[in-house]
Amino acid sequence: DAKTTQPPSMDCAEGRAANLPCNHSTISGNEYVYWYRQIHSQGPQYIIHGLKNNETNEMASLIITEDRKSSTLILPHATLRDTAVYYCIAGGSYIPTFGRGTSLIVHP
């Protein structure tokens, strides 16, 4: 899996968009970008994944730069329940290798 770099922590106001960046400059052509999150005391939850194109689902949007060296996970209207650690993973395997992630705190 390619190495990823994420800020250790971020905060966001409730109702605003949360934009979580991830750098994966060594990603290879066949490696996907995955995002998971882990709410305190729970197992990780799959959010979204993509290869080249931007992706959107009911939880979030994933914006991947044209050179694929970085991506941004967007939670369009963050709620308090979105407070969690968010993991960005770049890999070709379906077995994610988890780094330290970004601790997102959504405040009222």
Added chain:
Amino acid sequence: SAVISQKPSRDICQRGTSLTIQCQVDSQVTMMFWYRQQPGQSLTLIATANQGSEATYESGFVIDKFPISRPNLTFSTLTVSNMSPEDSSIYLCSVAKGDSYNEQFFGPGTRLTVL
């Protein structure tokens, strides 16, 4: 998606003893995985458990310490043997589903404390 349950949800054990953790999935899946999450740390893969074959262990994990069973397509167990305080962690099972198995679904975890 997949709904995964684990038993027990938490336990406190004495050093030198063993604990078996159960993982039950609500649908048949080929690939199941066991992870460990030590306090304040990220997740580390212990092994991959496919039905009908021996589990594949990651570097640093051995079968004698973490024996795994996978008797059918909806169930697996992980045993933590001869426990020491360093084994205090959250143990999670997960399954891979979706196109090309790109989505993993995790159980709620088993919180183990070894005294």
